[in-house]
Amino acid sequence: MGVGIKVEHLNAWFGKTQALYDISIDVPANHATAVIGPSGCGKSTFVRCLNRMHETIPDARATGKVRMGELDVYNGTAAVQIRRRIGMVFQKANPFPTMSIYDNVAAGLKLNGFHDRKRLDEIVERSLKLSALWDEVKDTLRKKSGASLSGGQQQRLCIARALAVEPEVLLMDEPCSALDPISTGKIEELIFQLKENFTIVIVTHNMQQASRVAEFTGFFLLGKLIEFDKTEKIFTTPSDKRTEDYITGRFG
Amino acid sequence: MTGPQPVAKPEVVSGSKAGGGPLIRAGTSLIPDRIFYAAVLSCGLCVLGLVGVIVYQLVTKSALSWHAFGWKFFFRSDWDPVSEQFGAWPFVYGTLVSSLLALMLAVPLAIGVAVFITEMCPRWLKGALAFTTELLAAIPSVIYGLWAIFVMVPLLREYVEPLLGRYFGWTGLFEGTPYGIGMLAAGIILAIMVVPIVSSITREVMTAVPQQQREAVLALGATRWEMIRTGVLRNARAGILGGVILGLGRALGETMAVTMVIGNRPEIARSLFAPGYTMASVIANEFSEATSDTYLSALVEVGLALFLVTIVVNIMAQLLVWSVTRGMPARSHG
Amino acid sequence: MAKTAGQTGQFAIAPVSLWRRGMNSLVTLAAGAAVVAVLVPLGAIFVYLIYKGVGAINWAFLTQIPKPVGEAGGGMANAIAGSGYILAIASIMGVPIGIGAGIYLAEYGRNRFGDLIRFTADVLNGVPSIVVGIVAYGIVVIGQGHFSALAGGVALAIMMIPTITRTTEEMLLLVPNAVKEAAYGLGVSRWRTTLSITLRTATSGVITGVMLAFARVAGETAPLLFTAFGNQYWNWKVSQPTAALSLQIYTYAISPFDEWHRQAWAGALILIVLIVVSVSAVRIVAGRGMLKGAN
Numbered sequence: 001m002g003v004g005i006k007v008e009h010l011n012a013w014f015g016k017t018q019a020l021y022d023i024s025i026d027v028p029a030n031h032a033t034a035v036i037g038p039s040g041c042g043k044s045t046f047v048r049c050l051n052r053m054h055e056t057i058p059d060a061r062a063t064g065k066v067r068m069g070e071l072d073v074y075n076g077t078a079a080v081q082i083r084r085r086i087g088m089v090f091q092k093a094n095p096f097p098t099m100s101i102y103d104n105v106a107a108g109l110k111l112n113g114f115h116d117r118k119r120l121d122e123i124v125e126r127s128l129k130l131s132a133l134w135d136e137v138k139d140t141l142r143k144k145s146g147a148s149l150s151g152g153q154q155q156r157l158c159i160a161r162a163l164a165v166e167p168e169v170l171l172m173d174e175p176c177s178a179l180d181p182i183s184t185g186k187i188e189e190l191i192f193q194l195k196e197n198f199t200i201v202i203v204t205h206n207m208q209q210a211s212r213v214a215e216f217t218g219f220f221l222l223g224k225l226i227e228f229d230k231t232e233k234i235f236t237t238p239s240d241k242r243t244e245d246y247i248t249g250r251f252g
Numbered sequence: 253m254t255g256p257q258p259v260a261k262p263e264v265v266s267g268s269k270a271g272g273g274p275l276i277r278a279g280t281s282l283i284p285d286r287i288f289y290a291a292v293l294s295c296g297l298c299v300l301g302l303v304g305v306i307v308y309q310l311v312t313k314s315a316l317s318w319h320a321f322g323w324k325f326f327f328r329s330d331w332d333p334v335s336e337q338f339g340a341w342p343f344v345y346g347t348l349v350s351s352l353l354a355l356m357l358a359v360p361l362a363i364g365v366a367v368f369i370t371e372m373c374p375r376w377l378k379g380a381l382a383f384t385t386e387l388l389a390a391i392p393s394v395i396y397g398l399w400a401i402f403v404m405v406p407l408l409r410e411y412v413e414p415l416l417g418r419y420f421g422w423t424g425l426f427e428g429t430p431y432g433i434g435m436l437a438a439g440i441i442l443a444i445m446v447v448p449i450v451s452s453i454t455r456e457v458m459t460a461v462p463q464q465q466r467e468a469v470l471a472l473g474a475t476r477w478e479m480i481r482t483g484v485l486r487n488a489r490a491g492i493l494g495g496v497i498l499g500l501g502r503a504l505g506e507t508m509a510v511t512m513v514i515g516n517r518p519e520i521a522r523s524l525f526a527p528g529y530t531m532a533s534v535i536a537n538e539f540s541e542a543t544s545d546t547y548l549s550a551l552v553e554v555g556l557a558l559f560l561v562t563i564v565v566n567i568m569a570q571l572l573v574w575s576v577t578r579g580m581p582a583r584s585h586g
Numbered sequence: 587m588a589k590t591a592g593q594t595g596q597f598a599i600a601p602v603s604l605w606r607r608g609m610n611s612l613v614t615l616a617a618g619a620a621v622v623a624v625l626v627p628l629g630a631i632f633v634y635l636i637y638k639g640v641g642a643i644n645w646a647f648l649t650q651i652p653k654p655v656g657e658a659g660g661g662m663a664n665a666i667a668g669s670g671y672i673l674a675i676a677s678i679m680g681v682p683i684g685i686g687a688g689i690y691l692a693e694y695g696r697n698r699f700g701d702l703i704r705f706t707a708d709v710l711n712g713v714p715s716i717v718v719g720i721v722a723y724g725i726v727v728i729g730q731g732h733f734s735a736l737a738g739g740v741a742l743a744i745m746m747i748p749t750i751t752r753t754t755e756e757m758l759l760l761v762p763n764a765v766k767e768a769a770y771g772l773g774v775s776r777w778r779t780t781l782s783i784t785l786r787t788a789t790s791g792v793i794t795g796v797m798l799a800f801a802r803v804a805g806e807t808a809p810l811l812f813t814a815f816g817n818q819y820w821n822w823k824v825s826q827p828t829a830a831l832s833l834q835i836y837t838y839a840i841s842p843f844d845e846w847h848r849q850a851w852a853g854a855l856i857l858i859v860l861i862v863v864s865v866s867a868v869r870i871v872a873g874r875g876m877l878k879g880a881n
Contacts, residue, residue, distance in 0.1 A: 056770055058696075078282060084773030094764035098787050108772035111782055158768070165772060288777030289694065295686025296695065296703050299751060302744060303706055306713065309724040364620025372614055381621065388628050390861060392805025394832050395854045398839045399631045402638075402847070444627050451624075475610040498712075505714025507808040512840060532716045532808070539720070540812040555720045559713060566712035570705075 002199030003069035003168045004029040005050060010064035012042075012049055014057065019045045021224045023064070027169075027216075032191055032200040034214035034231065036207060038251065042223040043203045044091075047171050050201065051086040052079040068169065084112065087167035091174040093154035095146030095161070101137050104146040104157055108165040123164055131160040132190055152183025159190065163198075170194065172202040176209065188213050207247060211235050219243045310556040316549035325553060331518045331534075333543065338550035340557070342518035346435070346528040347558075350510060351503040353439030353524070354446050359496055361443070362450035363485075369451075370458045371480050382455070389448035397512035400441045405432035405513055408440075413525055427523040431515070436524040438514040442503050450499040457491030457576045458484050494572025501565040505558065507532040531558045632858075639855030642848040648856075652818050652834075658845055662853050664820045668735070668829035672814055673804060675739025675824065680746035681796055687747070688754025688792075693780055695755075704755075710748035718744050719809035727813060735821070735828035738814030742806065746799040753795025757788040797868035801861045807832040831857050 005027040012020035020042050027033050035043040048054040049062050052073065066073040073082050095104050103110075105124045114120070124141070128134040133156040137144070146157055155175055162170060172191075176184040191200055191213045204210050210217050211231055218228040219240075227234060227243045238244045245251060317325065321338060328339025369381050409432030416426040416436075461484050469483035485492070515527020516537055531554050542548040646661050653660030687707070691700050722741035727733055761784050769779040785792070807830075810816075815827040816837060831853055838850035 051771070053767070053771060056767070080773050080775050082773070083771060088771035090764065090767060090771070092764060094762075094768040096765060096768065096783060096787070098789070107769075108774070111769070111772070111774045111778050161768075162772065284778075285776045288780070292686045292690035292694070295683045296690035296700075298683050299687050299703050299707050299710070299747060302710060302747065305725070306717070306721050306744075309721045310717070313720075313724055361620045361623055364617045365624050367613075368617035368621050372617055384625060384628060388624070390801065390865065391631065392807070392832060392857060392861070394805065394807040394836050394839070395631070395635070395858060398835060398850055398854050399634055401839055402851075403630065403634055444624075447624055475606050477610040477613040478606070480613075501712050505712075505716070507714065507716045508836060512836075532714060535716050535720065536808055536811055539723075540815065552720055555717050559717045562712055562714055562717075563709060566709060570708055 002030045002197065004199060005169060005201070006065075006067045007050075008065040008067075010046070010049060010062065010066065012045055012054060012062040013060065015059040019223050020049070020062075023225045025218055025225060025228055027199065027201055029199050030195060030197070031216060032195050032202060032214040033216040033218065034210035035201060035203045035218050035220060036205070036210050036246075037220035038246065039205070040222075041220040043220045044173050045223075046220065047173055047201055047203050050169075051083050051088055051171055053083070053088065055079065084108075084165055085167050086169045086171060087162035087165065089155070089158050089162055089170065089172045089175045092178050093151060093158050095149075095154050095157050097145065097147040099146055100142045101144055101146055101149070101157060102141040105160045105164050108161060112165070124160075127160040127164040130163050130190075130194065131156045132186060133157060133160055150183075152179050152186065155179060155183065155187065156190070159187070163194075167198070169199045169201065172200065174203050174205065177205065184209075207235070219246060221246070306559070310552060310559055314549055314553035314556045316545055317553040318549075320546060321550075325550070326557065329518070329520065333538075333547050336544060336546050338546070340531070340550070340554050342520055343529050343531040343534050343554060344557075345520050346514065346518075347504060347530040347532070349435060350438040350442055350514065350528065350530055351500060353435070354442035354503045355496065355500055357440065357443035358446040358450060358499060362447045362495075362499070363454055363492065365447070365451045366454035366458060367480060367485075370455055371476070371484065385448050385451050388444070389452070393445070393506060393508040394512075396441055396445055397509035400437060400509060400513045404441065405437055408432045408437055417525070424522050425524050428521075428525045430525050431527070433513055433515045433527060434525050435514065435521075435528045438510045438528065438530070439524070441509045441513060442506055445506060445509060446499040446503050449502055450495045453495030453498060453573060454488070454492050457488040457495070457573070460491070460576060461487045488576060490572050491576030494569045494574075494576070497565055497569035497572065501562050501569060504565065505532060505562050507536050511536050531555075635851065635855045635858060638848070638851035639853075642852035643855065647849065647852055651820060655843065655846075660849075662829075662831065662834050662849065662856075664817065665829040665831045665834035665853065666856065668814070668817065668821065669804065669831040671822065672735050672738040672742065672810070672828060672830055673800065675735060676742035676746060676803065677796075677800065679739065680743035680799070681750060683743075684747045684750025684796070684799070685754050685792065687751040688758065689780060689785070691751065691755040692758035693784075704752070707748040707751045710744075711752075714808075715745060715806055716808040716811075719811055719813055722809065722813045730825055732825075733813060733815035733827040734823075734825045735814055736824045738810045738828065738830065739824075741809035741813045742803045745803050745806065745809065749799040749802065750796055753798065754788075754792050757791030757795060758784055760791065761787045794868050797864055801865050804861055804864075805832055805857060807836050 007023055007025045007027070010020055010023040011018065023046060035046060037043050045054060050066060050073070054060050054062055062074075064074075068082075068086065071077060071082075071085075096107060099107060102124055105127050106120050109120060109123065125134060125138075128137065133153060136153060137149070146154070149157060155178075159175075176187055179187070188209065191202065194200060202210075202214060214231050216228070217231040217234045219226045219234065219238075219242075221242055227238060227240045229239070234243060235247055238247065317338065321328070325338065326340050326344055329341045330337050330339045331342065332338070365385060369378060369385075373381060409430050413426070413430030413432065413436065417430060420426050465487055466479055466483045469479040474482070510530055511533040514530060514533060516529055516533060517527040518529045518534070519526065521528075535551050535555055535558075539548070539551050542551055646659055648661060648666070649663045650659070650661035651664045652662070687703065691704060694700070695703060718741050722737050722744065726737035726740050730737070765787060766779060766784060769783045774783070810830050810833050814830055814833065816833040817827045817829040821828045835850050835853040835857065838846035838853070841847070
């Protein structure tokens with residue numbers, strides 16, 4: 001079951017440059033929320049603050065409150081623990097090049113000390129089925145390396161890898177921007193199914209994609225959250241003029 | 253992973269998501285992270301420590317000789333273990349002369365090879381040539397010495413030196429009986445050993461010169477040589493100089509091959525046919541036989557001097573090479 | 587139709603002068619000659635090594651220890667083994683420290699302090715090997731009271747460390763950030779990511795670096811002259827003088843005995859073969875390993 005994320009007054013900096021200004025947002029559980037906006041508006045930064053990946057960049061920092069259920073993401077819990085409960089899929093698929101497909105999916109578990117062989121087999125199969133990759137790789141699980149798959153397959157492998165550790169939230173940072181339309185379609189289908197069990201936040205610059213997969217959408221501009229509402233409302237009757245300008249293509 | 257907070261065994265949740273917690277419930281990894289950091293940091297500190305250890309050893313073990321002879325140690329020529337009088341000038345002289353001779357022979361050759369490989373060579377030949385010059389660098393010094401004693405020296409003795417003596421003897425550099433063994437042999441074998449280093453650095457800095465520079469000169473109607481001269485060599489000047497100085501550093505410290513062909517006599521002569529002695533060679537030959545403390549200490553002092561000179565030379569060289577290839581050789585890839 | 591500038595001769599383009607063309611050809615010739623001049627000794631060395639060495643290598647050479655002076659026969663078995671022994675001791679000390687320092691520089695050393703270590707490593711690479719021998723003598727031999735394999739190992743380790751440090755750092759930095767991010771994103775701790783992901787991805791490159799350092803010190807003689815010192819007999823004790831191939835070649839080469847000269851060539855051939863084989867083996871393994879994952 002997924003949990004919701006509550007963000008209160010989140011600010012983020014890269015060195016002296018401020019990238020996010022006072023973001024407050026309630027990401028509902030078990031739904032897909034899209035984050036849209038023009039290039040450089042801070043959507044990737046926002047999402048990376050949710051699982052504390054932002055702080056892996058030197059000189060980067062963030063203030064504010066982020067809660068996942070009853071868990072305070074920034075205070076009192078190690079970043080490493082947070083990232084085991086909030087998973088991430090990146091813009092460019094990054095499977096581990098020296099590992100087989102099986103090992104890639106199992107990586108999150110193995111690296112955290114989980115070595116039960118039989119259970120691993122089950123989890124790997126389940127995760128690959130969840131990410132709709134199982135049928136395509138079930139015969140070459142241990143023989144082929146993670147990097148030998150096509151772009152779309154690699155991204156689904158990364159999704160399987162993220163799902164294997166059973167996070168409650170899945171963050172996706174423009175997961176389809178490097179993929180062809182067919183692979184994109186497959187992944188969008190996937191998101192639709194995953195919603196039942198996970199909370200999904202998906203960053204996308206493709207507004208049609210947002211309206212296809214997400215029930216809620218947040219529009220970011222220059223580091224500020226301009227509007228957050230049901231996707232339908234954002235795209236038909238937005239409250240803010242800037243949102244309207246963006247979705248009608250006047251800029252960005 | 254050990255530490256006050258052991259990582260809990262991961263909890264296995266049944267397949268469905270019903271009421272499940274995370275699959276892996278684990279403690280923080282702060283302690284193991286800190287231990288890891290401490291471990292690799294201490295390895296890094298070892299590297300720093302090594303220099304400290306080297307300096308400490310050299311300075312303390314040479315103190316005896318330093319107190320006995322002072323600065324004059326390097327300007328006196330009497331090296332007499334029996335009466336415990338030690339003057340290192342012949343070795344300094346020998347080191348300088350052999351290294352300079354080596355550079356004079358090696359630098360034109362090395363630059364010529366580098367120019368040929370980078371600018372003139374047909375593509376299919378490039379890799380093979382580059383590889384063979386690198387191969388020269390892999391041959392151990394003692395094998396160079398072995399070959400020099402039994403092949404090069406007889407050649408020098410029978411053919412080269414008599415010729416040099418007949419036609420160039422008037423310069424004073426080629427007088428005396430050609431034994432084969434001597435300063436000239438040392439200079440030549442050193443030159444062969446130094447060519448790969450100078451050549452590979454020269455190639456590196458030449459390749460670093462942007463193609464636009466070459467094209468700019470060609471577009472003015474220059475011949476290939478003129479393009480190389482003004483478009484490439486000129487720009488790579490600092491780096492090439494750095495490579496030469498690096499070669500000098502290598503020549504100064506080279507021990508085995510030189511020891512085997514230089515004759516090992518602490519004499520100073522103008523003729524290149526005469527035997528000589530270098531700082532590295534005297535240490536190699538006499539260290540394990542040094543009978544008294546002063547003797548050993550004098551040898552260590554020679555080593556200290558050698559160390560300091562090579563360090564300074566190498567630092568200068570590094571700075572020059574870096575200025576052309578711009579920054580750390582190791583770069584981060586994102 | 588107006589005449590072009592070239593035709594009117596007003597801005598006639600002078601043909602490239604004979605002098606310039608001649609200069610160009612001369613330089614090309616000179617550069618080519620330089621290449622030949624450099625390749626000749628290389629060729630000569632290998633030819634002589636094979637020519638003089640092959641004849642003296644036989645089973646006895648590879649399995650026996652040296653015979654007393656004047657007697658024919660005997661071999662360098664103890665020297666070959668001794669070299670391996672000393673190198674093993676050196677590697678046990680040098681490889682972990684070198685890799686550890688390389689990891690430090692790549693992961694935590696992108697700052698001034700890291701620069702200092704980097705600079706020091708580069709400087710250390712230039713210390714003459716005979717000086718390293720003096721240092722090892724001071725650290726180990728004086729304390730023990732006699733020459734030893736350990737002292738030789740220490741000397742060679744000191745020479746291996748800076749090389750391994752720099753190559754390890756370079757290889758680790760080649761691992762793309764995306765791979766590390768993937769691991770962090772899964773909640774893997776910093777130390778685990780560095781060891782199991784970053785180091786693992788860079789494994790073949792790191793091994794290449796280690797083998798190159800290894801090959802470089804395998805042929806070293808100077809630092810062993812008064813540390814390991816050499817031995818005419820077998821020795822497996824870490825605290826006793828030990829034979830080494832390079833030392834044996836040197837001793838035999840400068841001796842007055844023809845029989846020993848023959849064996850010196852044989853020893854040299856074996857040494858160069860071992861070095862070339864190990865470097866090539868590394869290239870092959872590395873070439874396959876690095877691409878194994880990325881195929």
